[in-house]
Amino acid sequence: MGKNREMKKSVHLEEVLKKIYDKLFATFGPQGWWPASSPFEVAIGAILTQNTNWKNVEKAINNLKKHNLLSPKKLKEIDEKKLSILIKSAGYYNQKAKKIKEFVKFLVENYNGKMEEMKKENPEDLREKLLSIKGIGRESADSILLYALDMPVFVVDAYTYRIMLRHGLIYEDITYDELKELFEKNLPHDVKIFNEYHALLVKVGKEFCKKSVPKCNGCPLEEFLEK
DNA sequence: TGCCAGGCCGGGT
DNA sequence: ACCCGGCATGGC
Numbered sequence: 001m002g003k004n005r006e007m008k009k010s011v012h013l014e015e016v017l018k019k020i021y022d023k024l025f026a027t028f029g030p031q032g033w034w035p036a037s038s039p040f041e042v043a044i045g046a047i048l049t050q051n052t053n054w055k056n057v058e059k060a061i062n063n064l065k066k067h068n069l070l071s072p073k074k075l076k077e078i079d080e081k082k083l084s085i086l087i088k089s090a091g092y093y094n095q096k097a098k099k100i101k102e103f104v105k106f107l108v109e110n111y112n113g114k115m116e117e118m119k120k121e122n123p124e125d126l127r128e129k130l131l132s133i134k135g136i137g138r139e140s141a142d143s144i145l146l147y148a149l150d151m152p153v154f155v156v157d158a159y160t161y162r163i164m165l166r167h168g169l170i171y172e173d174i175t176y177d178e179l180k181e182l183f184e185k186n187l188p189h190d191v192k193i194f195n196e197y198h199a200l201l202v203k204v205g206k207e208f209c210k211k212s213v214p215k216c217n218g219c220p221l222e223e224f225l226e227k
Numbered sequence: 228t229g230c231c232a233g234g235c236c237g238g239g240t
Numbered sequence: 241a242c243c244c245g246g247c248a249t250g251g252c
Contacts, residue, residue, distance in 0.1 A: 052234085052248085055250070084250040091250080092247045092248055096247095160233095165246070211231065212230070
């Protein structure tokens with residue numbers, strides 16, 4: 001393999017990524033992701049949070065819990081229209097109701113409705129299968145692999161991209177899979193590290209790297225802006 | 228008040 | 241292979 005095409009600067013990504021991680025961890029501490037009480041809840045949350053504020057997702061999940069519906073069996077049975085009303089607060093509720101039904105159907109038909117049974121698969125194969133489900137894209141699939149199934153897969157999202165771009169570490173035309181590989185190839189293949197790293201990027205992103213604020217004022221990663 | 232949030236799909240070029 | 245419109249609520 002030659003140099004990473006996506007790597008912008010002639011720096012040791014391995015070194016920089018570790019420094020960024022250490023800095024974020026020292027600043028914010030462990031994030032305790034994913035905020036859910038079961039692997040299945042992680043998967044449903046991954047769908048509900050697509051382009052949506054997590055607060056709105058929490059309401060939807062709590063609503064499902066309140067109605068005792070947060071299980072593969074119950075969600076398999078429930079009418080899609082009724083489901084959409086229950087998850088309304090998460091936005092795109094018609095689409096997301098359909099997506100949840102698709103995922104649950106996949107889970108029940110292929111894994112007896114048990115998330116645990118997915119762990120028998122290797123991550124690459126399972127990723128392909130998840131991506132074949134209408135409504136599960138790359139970030140959702142990777143979130144399920146990492147946060148529900150403890151597989152060593154790096155999750156990329158809009159914050160990951162924006163933070164890396166603003167710090168001059170990537171080109172703007174990098175693809176999701178390229179950015180994912182960039183992290184995976186320059187970090188130890190450690191579920192714990194991948195887990196915290198993504199969560200920490202979201203944390204610092206929410207506070208210092210919003211889309212509406214083009215500068216990273218007061219960002220703990222300022223020292224990495226020029227390197 | 229308008230803009231944004233832990234994306235994804237389908238159709239058009 | 242990109243590019244774009246549509247999807248939608250709630251918080252700041």
